[in-house]
Amino acid sequence: MSRLKKEFLELLEKDKEFRYTVAGLIGLNEILNRLNKHDEKFIEILKRLDKHEEELVKLREDMNRGFEIVEKHISALGARWGIMTENAFREGIKGLLEKEFNIKIERWKDYDNEGIVYGYPSPIEIDIALKDEKIILIEITSHARASDISLFKKKCIFYEKKTGKIPSRLIVVTPYADENAINTSKKLNIEIYTKV
Numbered sequence: 001m002s003r004l005k006k007e008f009l010e011l012l013e014k015d016k017e018f019r020y021t022v023a024g025l026i027g028l029n030e031i032l033n034r035l036n037k038h039d040e041k042f043i044e045i046l047k048r049l050d051k052h053e054e055e056l057v058k059l060r061e062d063m064n065r066g067f068e069i070v071e072k073h074i075s076a077l078g079a080r081w082g083i084m085t086e087n088a089f090r091e092g093i094k095g096l097l098e099k100e101f102n103i104k105i106e107r108w109k110d111y112d113n114e115g116i117v118y119g120y121p122s123p124i125e126i127d128i129a130l131k132d133e134k135i136i137l138i139e140i141t142s143h144a145r146a147s148d149i150s151l152f153k154k155k156c157i158f159y160e161k162k163t164g165k166i167p168s169r170l171i172v173v174t175p176y177a178d179e180n181a182i183n184t185s186k187k188l189n190i191e192i193y194t195k196v
């Protein structure tokens with residue numbers, strides 16, 4: 001045994017590759033021993049994580065529901081603010097045009113029995129500016145999309161059909177219009193006034 005031990009020590013001393021191999025085996029063995037000791041702790045941690053997974057899923061669902069509720073409230077407030085802003089702006093423009101430029105502003109209302117505008121019978125409202133013989137149809141909105149422009153055009157067509165009067169201009173006033181809305185307004189001969 002001592003001879004074998006002596007040869008082993010000589011090999012370790014002289015043969016670099018042998019030395020690294022033995023060191024690697026000793027290191028691997030040490031790692032495996034330590035892993036075995038920690039297996040129980042690791043398994044316990046996994047069990048705890050498993051128990052908490054259901055709670056985390058429920059918490060995530062609750063948070064998502066909460067975010068949806070907050071988003072709905074913010075959207076409702078934004079819509080309400082948009083309507084209030086549109087009405088305030090409409091009244092401001094009306095006061096300015098009537099007092100300073102002698103242009104009469106009125107809100108025209110009628111009922112669309114044929115569903116020309118929305119595809120089903122519904123009440124229709126549109127702002128009209130009148131000066132001498134000129135009729136200008138106006139849409140004031142807080143945000144204009146292409147669909148809003150198309151809908152305004154349908155309202156104008158309905159107005160012409162009901163009154164027999166052809167407006168000289170169609171105008172949309174909005175603080176924000178997306179690019180599709182601007183392109184659609186050009187195609188439908190509608191003037192759009194927005195921030196650029």
